[in-house]
Amino acid sequence: MERTHLNGTRQGRIGRTGSPLSRKQSSPMMPAFMVSAPGKVIVFGEHAVVHGKAAIAASVSLRSYLLVTALSKSKRIISLRFPDINLSHTWNIDDLPWAAFSAPGKKKYYYDLVTSLDPELVAALKPHLVNISPDAPDDVRKVHQNSASAFLYLLLSLGSQSFPGCLYTLRSTIPIGAGLGSSASIAVCLAAALLLQIRTLSGPHPDQPADEARLQVERINRWAFVGEMCIHGNPSGVDNTVATQGKGVVFQRTDYTKPPKVKPLWNFPELPLLLVDTKQPKSTAAEVAKVGALKKKHPQITDSILEAIDKVSEGAAEMITRDDFDPEDLSSLEDLGKLMTINHGLLVALGVSHPRLERIRELVDHEGIGWTKLTGAGGGGCAITLLKPGVSHEQMKHLEDTLDEEGYERFETTLGCDGVGVLWPAVLKNGAEDELGGDEIDQDKFLNADGIEGVEELVGVSGENGDREAWKFWRVED
Numbered sequence: 001m002e003r004t005h006l007n008g009t010r011q012g013r014i015g016r017t018g019s020p021l022s023r024k025q026s027s028p029m030m031p032a033f034m035v036s037a038p039g040k041v042i043v044f045g046e047h048a049v050v051h052g053k054a055a056i057a058a059s060v061s062l063r064s065y066l067l068v069t070a071l072s073k074s075k076r077i078i079s080l081r082f083p084d085i086n087l088s089h090t091w092n093i094d095d096l097p098w099a100a101f102s103a104p105g106k107k108k109y110y111y112d113l114v115t116s117l118d119p120e121l122v123a124a125l126k127p128h129l130v131n132i133s134p135d136a137p138d139d140v141r142k143v144h145q146n147s148a149s150a151f152l153y154l155l156l157s158l159g160s161q162s163f164p165g166c167l168y169t170l171r172s173t174i175p176i177g178a179g180l181g182s183s184a185s186i187a188v189c190l191a192a193a194l195l196l197q198i199r200t201l202s203g204p205h206p207d208q209p210a211d212e213a214r215l216q217v218e219r220i221n222r223w224a225f226v227g228e229m230c231i232h233g234n235p236s237g238v239d240n241t242v243a244t245q246g247k248g249v250v251f252q253r254t255d256y257t258k259p260p261k262v263k264p265l266w267n268f269p270e271l272p273l274l275l276v277d278t279k280q281p282k283s284t285a286a287e288v289a290k291v292g293a294l295k296k297k298h299p300q301i302t303d304s305i306l307e308a309i310d311k312v313s314e315g316a317a318e319m320i321t322r323d324d325f326d327p328e329d330l331s332s333l334e335d336l337g338k339l340m341t342i343n344h345g346l347l348v349a350l351g352v353s354h355p356r357l358e359r360i361r362e363l364v365d366h367e368g369i370g371w372t373k374l375t376g377a378g379g380g381g382c383a384i385t386l387l388k389p390g391v392s393h394e395q396m397k398h399l400e401d402t403l404d405e406e407g408y409e410r411f412e413t414t415l416g417c418d419g420v421g422v423l424w425p426a427v428l429k430n431g432a433e434d435e436l437g438g439d440e441i442d443q444d445k446f447l448n449a450d451g452i453e454g455v456e457e458l459v460g461v462s463g464e465n466g467d468r469e470a471w472k473f474w475r476v477e478d
């Protein structure tokens, strides 16, 4: 199979008709391309992970997709279209604070490890964020500014004033602010897109050595963490790590100035999980701050709870990596389920549950069909239930009907999916009629795709007949 070097010399090979185009040396325009990254569930250890303890997380099959379209040379603008949050904003490239970001002592390089935001650079961005969505209510404008600040901080850190004019169009199938890592997923997409645009990544290609692939993924992950910091202040880094790397991870960051300890779980067990969204909006930043405040007020008690969560996560990691752990066997699931129940109780003690989360637990406990815990930041968002094997159809139906009646949303999702992926150029085979070449994804088509199903159908990494081969992933597994 021919290699596709994303950082090199072969871009622009496939045109609308699919016939190979001879590359014009004089045209520096990149083809439109896409990147995608998954959301995640934290199976054990949320919040404790912010305080240096271990957490177990796995990627899910819900994903964000970012389309990058270069503009002609004369168009010196950068435009964001993030329709999921109704954000549309354009900056003139030459008005952006490049000088602040490239000043001596401030300039960062693609290989740097940035573990905190620079307050002076954050201040330099502010005037470029204040004009965003001026007519939107304050809370909506804040969401817009958070997403835009993640983008701008990364653009200005990684790019330079000669950056080409571009449109960035983002759509996600991950519910926003529901504890499934939507922010990390978009941060990974933004970091990957910009690193590709400045041509600092090699691959992904199928015969790339695992070490080389790991280095690319590590670079994306480092910058995605910076994006996450812009969106919610004090992230542990577990979300962006699992969104970049995919599959499952045991994650721990004891020293924020150093990279975290990450143990990949390549064969994350196929746990029978029910994922339920309370539809109760929450703020990760607020829930994380709540635990911080509790720790300040009652340091010893809070530390003991965090320590207990750590023990639960360690126990669970040991359990699911044992050879005899069988995700279809009642006794394996019972052991793991009990740890989920304990973990949830400890999160309740930290004050991050919500009556709507407790209601899910109550309904599942009442039916006696599994073990439930909140996932992500809590305060609303999602719960996961590990289902007992052999639950009857009637019991399940009864639970599902009650959840539907009470305004909960259920998700069917697979755990342990691929991490960051690249579609370069943005051309997909979407059916027999484009057998010769492919269907070029442009901004209109992408924006007009109808809902989550429409996005998946148009650009999803898994087509109707399984994985779409044009999407490439860094293969980091040995």
Ligand SMILES: Nc1ncnc2c1ncn2[C@@H]1O[C@H](COP(=O)(O)OP(=O)(O)O)[C@@H](O)[C@H]1O
Pocket: 064, 082, 084, 085, 143, 144, 146, 147, 170, 171, 172, 175, 176, 177, 178, 179, 180, 181, 182, 183, 184, 186, 231, 232, 282, 283, 284, 285, 376, 377
């Ligand atoms: N599809 C999206 N489009 C634009 N911004 C998004 C999208 N998804 C998430 N975000 C950003 O991430 C924030 C949600 O992050 P967070 O509160 O951590 O929730 P989650 O648990 O989903 O990660 C949003 O307020 C927004 O700034």
Ligand SMILES: C[C@@](O)(CCOP(=O)(O)O)CC(=O)O
Pocket: 042, 045, 046, 047, 048, 049, 050, 178, 179, 180, 181, 182, 183, 234, 235, 236, 237, 238, 239, 284, 288, 375, 376, 377, 378, 381
């Ligand atoms: C609470 C926390 O552990 C997980 C937050 O996940 P989410 O943003 O709710 O998807 C915070 C973090 O790890 O950064």
